[in-house]
Amino acid sequence: MRRTTRAGIAALGVMAIGLTGCAAGDGGSDGSVTLEFWAWGSNIDQRVAVWNEENPDIQVEISAPASGADMPTVVLSAARAGDGPDMAQAEYTQLPSYVTAGILADLTPSADAFADKFSESVLETVTFDELIFGIPQDLGPALFVHRKDLFAELGLSPAASWDEFRALAEQVRASGDGDRYLLNFSALDADLFMGLALQNGAQWWDYDDDGWSVDIASTETQEVLDFWRGMVEDDLVSTYQTNSPEYVEAMASGRILSQLAGAWAPGPLMSQYPETVGAWAGAPIPQWDPSDPRVFARGGSADVVLADSEHPEQAIEFLTWLNASDEGAEGLVEVNKFTAASHGQQIERSAPELMPDESGYWPTASEQADHLVAAQWGPNTQVAFTAIGDAFGNAFEGQLPWSEVLPEVQRVVSTDLER
Amino acid sequence: MTATGIRSTRPDIASARPRRRTRGGFVPTVVLLAAVAYFLVPVVWVVFAATKTTGELFNTPSFAMGTGFGDNLVQLFTYQGGAFVQWMGNSFVYAIGGALLSTIVSAAAGYALALYDFPGKKAVMIGLLGGVLLPTITLTIPQYMLFAEWGLTNTYWAVLLPVSVTPFGVYLAFVYARASVPRELLEAGRVDGSSEGRTFGAIGLPLLLPGLVTIFLLQFIGIWNNFLLPYIMQSDSDLAPVTVAMYLMLNRGGSEPILYAMAITGALVAILPVIAFVLFLQRFWRLDLVSGSLK
Amino acid sequence: MSSALRERAPATHDRGAGRADRLGGARRRRMPRHAGFAYLLLAPALILFSIAFLIPIGYSIGLSFMGSRSTGSAFAPPETVFVQLDNYAGVLADPTFWSSLGRLGVFAIVMVPLMMGTAILLALLLDLPRVRARAFSRTAIFLPYAVPSVIAALMWGFLYVPQISPVYQFASGLGIELPALLTGGFVQVAIVNVVLWGGIGFNTIIIYTALQSLPKEQIDAARIDGCDELRIARFVKLPHVVPATLLTGLFSVIGALQIYSEPQMLSTLTTSIDSTFFPLMRVYRDAFAHDDLNAASAASILLALATVLLSLLVLGLRTVLARRTR
Structure with a gap:
């Protein structure tokens, strides 16, 4: 028995050696550097592989410790603990929280290499207090992505205004067995609601010399909320959680006819509903004033360099290549991104695999991108998104009066800001 | 279910007293097996569901074999580079x-x-x-x-x-x-x-x-x-x-x-x-x- | 200190007690023999306990009295200041804290008795002399214990969707219209069910094991006295498993108060579970979505205190009951 114990302890010792061997090293012995890059976007690993092939001296290790909404948490806590990556993907909505936390490297000194590749409005989204903190990667101008086969069957066409949109939703509800909806409006999609408010002229966050201020319970936002409250209360939209089995079932069986999605929509739709190839089309989103189109973005992200990175120059070199170079932009287009770089948007590209006969899809997206409204996100955007998700969920369930939704969100967000 | 259950057991009680000893385990066994079914349903479901493509997952009966098991396995083991x-x-x-x-x-x-x-x-x-x-x-x-x-x-x-x-x-x-x-x-x-x-x-x-x-x-x-x-x-x-x-x-x-x-x-x-x-x-x-x- | 003991310990018993006296003097003499070896054996546990429990607890208490205050300008990192009991006051003043506690109370009060009641029932059934398919049943009941709660929630998440769930199809085949569990007030049922599914098996087996230790003669004696199985279960077996039931019941209570993964996983499937549904979800939201570790620490400490008090209550109850059954 004693021998067994010793053997056990010896085994533990061996394990310990193995374990420390597993901790990722930084930098090779031959003078090359290894950069750590946290990014969740699909297919970016393919681009990294191309770079690593061409640049043996600057190797990039990509990993996805969390995705989308959970990412800032992971990056912030790791960076504070001195354990952060060299580079990270950040949604535009998340940038201010990184900037206020002081964990990002200022890229302004190296901006000459990439700044002219982006339009002014795109560059503005990564600029804070006149300093540039990120290199834009992709954009998600919102499009009305819909089932054109079902639209044709029901004799419908996309709506130009929100009033028409409501009428369209009523027509869809009245058709067939009454189990169809024009759209699913999920409490999880807080960014969509924020975009809709932006479209109507709301500006939720602002900063001056005294700090941040927040204005969510504004008239503009209230108008948008009232519109969607009506849609929900009159049962004109479904309210499944996005990507829940219920939702996927409804999408797969054609009971939900459209999405207000970013231009990236065909990719995910293709992987998830391969049976619906050829059934989709994209169109501009509805407007409050069709003569003055305003488009919001869904998703879209930039790449940032962390202040603690030991190799910031190499990191900037890589990110410039990835997002701003000609080769990089082409590569991003190849992996189905809608590039933030202007020249990437000009690249002639074939129709998305999901809608092989829709050659107008990408031109429409580019056109919509020209109407993107400038947005100022706040240092606690994630707090607002969680609060909106909670408030909408409770309003859907009748736990919270609709009139309390915006005041409640405003309260949570401003309390957090003042902390 | 309850109605048929009563009908089938009643005559037994009246007529088959001597068989009582062997029958004593019947009701407990049924209750146990009902519990077993409850505990096994999700596991059995996952076995069948794993064989399905995303489409089949939502439009075929739960306990029918799908055609996607091989593809799912390949996709699973190649996901994010294995x-x-x-x-x-x-x-x-x-x-x-x-x-x-x-x-x-x-x-x-x-x-x-x-x-x-x-x-x-x-x-x-x-x-x-x-x-x-x-x-x-x-x-x-x-x-x-x-x-x-x-x-x-x-x-x-x-x-x-x-x-x-x-x-x-x-x-x-x-x-x-x-x-x-x-x-x-x-x-x-x-x-x-x-x-x-x-x-x-x-x-x-x-x-x-x-x-x-x-x-x-x-x-x-x-x-x-x-x-x-x-x-x-x-x-x-x-x-x-x-x-x-x-x-x-x-x-x-x-x-x-x-x-x-x-x-x-x-x-x-x-x-x-x-x-x-x-x-x-x-x-x-x-x-x-x-x-x-x-x- | 421990290294000195480690060296001294073998010396003490290898060469007799006299040597120890000579070495130690008056104070040393009161030290029980071989205490050094006991400390040596305890050392790893104590060191790890300090690393994983004591220091984090202390750290957490420290955090709960601190806060970050913005320094005025928009992009300057906030500074950390001592805020006394502000975090505790903030937590206690927040209605979502109390509503999450309320939901947790309802959950625990419904879930624990159901879990223990079902477990006792199933254990008694398994222990009946004439029951069929015993080994198979026992294994099947125990099986969910091996399924991580994240995966259990995923499976049930599908089984809760009426359009695709075999459970709903089966029920409607029998003419029963089951409510959609992921909407409105039924969501607690949905959560309770996932937790019961994962937890009953373990408790059943524990209680069944306790039943097996009941002397056969005691049951036989009762049977000879003319007791039927129901009376044997009620008057012989049940009292015998009370201590085991209370112990596993206590674990179920602690587990219930820590509920997190199941509702977290289900929350992406339903609007009925918000980010402050249960206290630990709220703690997680504070710590991560709100990036406010101070508030999260204060809430954690309040919860830990409440759990310990409640557990002591249950333990006290156990002692009282144990005395009464004796």
Whole structure:
């Protein structure tokens, strides 16, 4: 028995050696550097592989410790603990929280290499207090992505205004067995609601010399909320959680006819509903004033360099290549991104695999991108998104009066800001 | 169902008194089998669902075989460059390593508490009891902050250290040692001139073994099923166990497709080893240790 | 200190007690023999316990009295200041804290008795002499214990969708209209079910094991006295498993108060579970979504205190009951 114990302890010792061997090293012995890059976007690993092939001296290790909404948490806590990556993907909505936390490297000194590749409005989204903190990667101008086969069957066409949109939703509800909806409006999609408010002229966050201020319970936002409250209360939209089995079932069986999605929509739709190839089309989103189109973005992200990175120059070199170079932009287009770089948007590209006969899809997206409204996100955007998700969920369930939704969100967000 | 049930059993009661003895197990058996059905339905469902393509998942009957099993497996094992194998491996490292460590630590501490008197014993026992009662989960966040400061996050130790000492494990070892290692044996060892360490290794540990196997198994399953600790500790997905990987697979944000068919196949693959393990080792458990009916 | 003991310990018993006296002097003499070896055995547990429990607890308490205050300008990192009991006051003044506690109370009060009641029933059934398919049933009941709660929630998440769930199809085949569990007030049922599914098996086996330790003669004697199985279960077996039931019941209570993964996983499937549904979800939201570790620490400490108090209550109850059954 004693021998067994010793053997056990010896085994533990061996394990310990193995374990420390597993901790990722930084930098090779031959003078090359290894950069750590946290990014969740699909297919970016393919681009990294191309770079690593061409640049043996600057190797990039990509990993996805969390995705989308959970990412800032992971990056912030790791960076504070001195354990952060060299580079990270950040949604535009998340940038201010990184900037206020002081964990990002200022890229302004190296901006000459990439700044002219982006339009002014795109560059503005990564600029804070006149300093540039990120290199834009992709954009998600919102499009009305819909089932054109079902639209044709029901004799419908996309709506130009929100009033028409409501009428369209009523027509869809009245058709067939009454189990169809024009759209699913999920409490999880807080960014969509924020975009809709932006479209109507709301500006939720602002900063001056005294700090941040927040204005969510504004008239503009209230108008948008009232519109969607009506849609929900009159049962004109479904309210499944996005990507829940219920939702996927409804999408797969054609009971939900459209999405207000970013231009990236065909990719995910293709992987998830391969049976619906050829059934989709994209169109501009509805407007409050069709003569003055305003488009919001869904998703879209930039790449940032962390202040603690030991190799910031190499990191900037890589990110410039990835997002701003000609080769990089082409590569991003190849992996189905809608590039933030202007020249990437000009690249002639074939129709998305999901809608092989829709050659107008990408031109429409580019056109919509020209109407993107400038947005100022706040240092606690994630707090607002969680609060909106909670408030909408409770309003859907009748736990919270609709009139309390915006005041409640405003309260949570401003309390957090003042902390 | 209830109506037909009554009709079919009534005549029996009236006419078949002598058969009562053999029939006594009927109602309990039916109730038991109903419970069994409840416990098995999700597992059977996952077996069938794993064979389906995403489309079939939503438009074919639940208990019909699909056509996508092969594709799902291929997709699962090539997802993110074959990371699934790594995740399963990580789960095994955490579960086996953590359970082993915690069993050794518990055995030593439980043995000491059960068989020796020393100043501070009472304090240790009270601390232990407090530890059993404390919701360990509320410690995870400060643990993370400290481990990050010490440079332990994003190493296997970030998960292994917190699970390597469980007050409950020490408590079980204590109970078992008290019941199965007589103090006289220690005295006898001393008379023979054997050192305390040798007595522990040669006499104590073998007597403790059945209890230790139980602690190991309880810990193994506890760690394998753990989600929050590795989720918070490891930002490097190469170190994620399969539970965290499953969660990340299903929460990729609205702009990414949600790969249910693959995730469900992953769920099946992830539970199979543990089920096999539990079934195989069931006979070695000394659960009377937990039930407190140890004499 | 421990290294000195480690060296001294073998010396003490190898060469007799006299040597120890000579070495130690008056104070040393009161030290029980072999205490050094006991400390040596305890050392790993104590060191790890300090690393994983004591220091984090202390750290957490420290955090709960600190707060970050913005320094005025928009992009300057906030500074950390001592805020006394502000975090505790903030938590206690927040209605979502109390509503999450309320939901947790309802959950625990419904879940624990159901879990223990079902477990006792199933254990008694398994222990009946004439029951069929015993080994198979036992294994099947135990099986969910091996399924991580994240995966259990995923499976049930599908089984809760009426359009695709075999459970709903089966029920409607029998003419029963089951409510959609992921909407409105039924969501607690959905969570309770996932937890029961995962937890009953373990408790059943523990209680069944306790039943097996009941002396056969005692049951036989009751049977000879003319007791039927129901009366044997009620008057012989049930009292015998009370201590085990209370112990596993206590674990179920602690587990219930720590509920996190199941509702977290289900929350992405339903609007009925918000980010402050249960206290630990709220703690997680504070710590991560709100990046406010101070508030999260304060809430954690309040919860831990409440859990310990409640557990002591249950333990006290156990002692009282144990005395009464004796």
